[in-house]
Amino acid sequence: MKPKARVATVWLDGCSGCHMSFLDMDERLIDLAEQIELVYSPLVDTKEFPPGVDVTLVEGAVSSTEDERRIRLIRERTRILVSLGDCAVTANVPSLRNPIGVDAVLHRAYVENATLQPQIPQDSLPALLPRVRPVHAVVTVDVFMPGCPPSADTINFALTELLDGRLPDFSGSVRFG
Ligand code: SF4
Numbered sequence: 406m407k408p409k410a411r412v413a414t415v416w417l418d419g420c421s422g423c424h425m426s427f428l429d430m431d432e433r434l435i436d437l438a439e440q441i442e443l444v445y446s447p448l449v450d451t452k453e454f455p456p457g458v459d460v461t462l463v464e465g466a467v468s469s470t471e472d473e474r475r476i477r478l479i480r481e482r483t484r485i486l487v488s489l490g491d492c493a494v495t496a497n498v499p500s501l502r503n504p505i506g507v508d509a510v511l512h513r514a515y516v517e518n519a520t521l522q523p524q525i526p527q528d529s530l531p532a533l534l535p536r537v538r539p540v541h542a543v544v545t546v547d548v549f550m551p552g553c554p555p556s557a558d559t560i561n562f563a564l565t566e567l568l569d570g571r572l573p574d575f576s577g578s579v580r581f582g
Contacts, residue, residue, distance in 0.1 A: 410459040410568055413445035414489075415479060417472045418499040418537065419465030422554045423490035424448070427462070429557035440568050456482045460567050462489040462550075462560075466496040467538045469531035480544035485567060487548040489560070493540045494549050500537040507533045548572060 416424060424447060430437065444458060445451045454475070461483040467473055480486055491497040502510045511530075516523040540546055550563055550573075559575070566573040 407440075409440060409442045411444045411455075411457060412441040412564075413443070413454065413458045413461040413479070413483070414448065415445070415454075415461060415463045415465075415475070416447045417463060417465030417476065417493070417540075418468035419490065419492040420498070421447070421464070423462075423464035423492075426490075426552075426554035426557050427560055430561050431557070433557075433561050437564065441564075454479055454482060458483045460485045460487065460564075462487045463493050463540050464489045466492045466499040467534070467540060467543050468499050469533050471531050473534065473543060476540060476544055485547045485572075486540075486544065487550055487563065487567075488540045488546045489550050490555055491551055491553040493546075494551050496537050496539045496542075497553060503536050507535060550575070 414424065414427065428434070428448075443449055445454050445461075458479075461479055463476065463479070463486065465472075467476055488494045492499055496503075505513075511525045511533075515525045541549075548563065548567070550559060552559060555563075563573040563575075
């Protein structure tokens with residue numbers, strides 16, 4: 406019997422919509438569960454990203470120092486890294502803050518828009534990077550899966566190809582989102 410592939414999914418700076426699309430694979434998830442071991446994900450309770458992962462799907466852009474630390478560790482421990490969705494592929498929505506600047510964004514969110522106790526939290530926010538970047542601007546990415554979010558059909562196609570030992574080719578008729 407073929408050993409199960411070790412698969413992870415990661416949520417950086419995204420809205421979780423790409424993970425919702427993954428779950429929209431519905432009954433195909435049952436077939437997938439026969440072929441993979443989900444070793445790390447927001448959908449399971451593992452706390453530390455493990456070594457020896459075959460495929461990692463990354464949702465979201467790299468926006469904070471913690472995102473950057475995580476994606477570098479994930480890259481070291483993953484054989485095939487997939488940018489899942491437009492936030493990972495292009496930085497998309499999270500990068501809308503880039504022209505504005507971190508200080509102005511925090512001031513707008515926590516001071517100008519606050520009705521009670523306007524103040525920028527000092528110790529409960531992740532340290533934001535000056536610019537939000539797509540995943541491939543920080544580490545090498547093997548597969549780019551565009552879409553906001555990519556459709557369940559697209560994710561299913563990509564995983565099927567990867568589990569069969571091929572890199573997915575999205576130039577055909579697969580829908581993006
Ligand atoms: Fe959400 Fe779209 Fe970004 Fe996915 S690509 S995390 S659905 S905004």
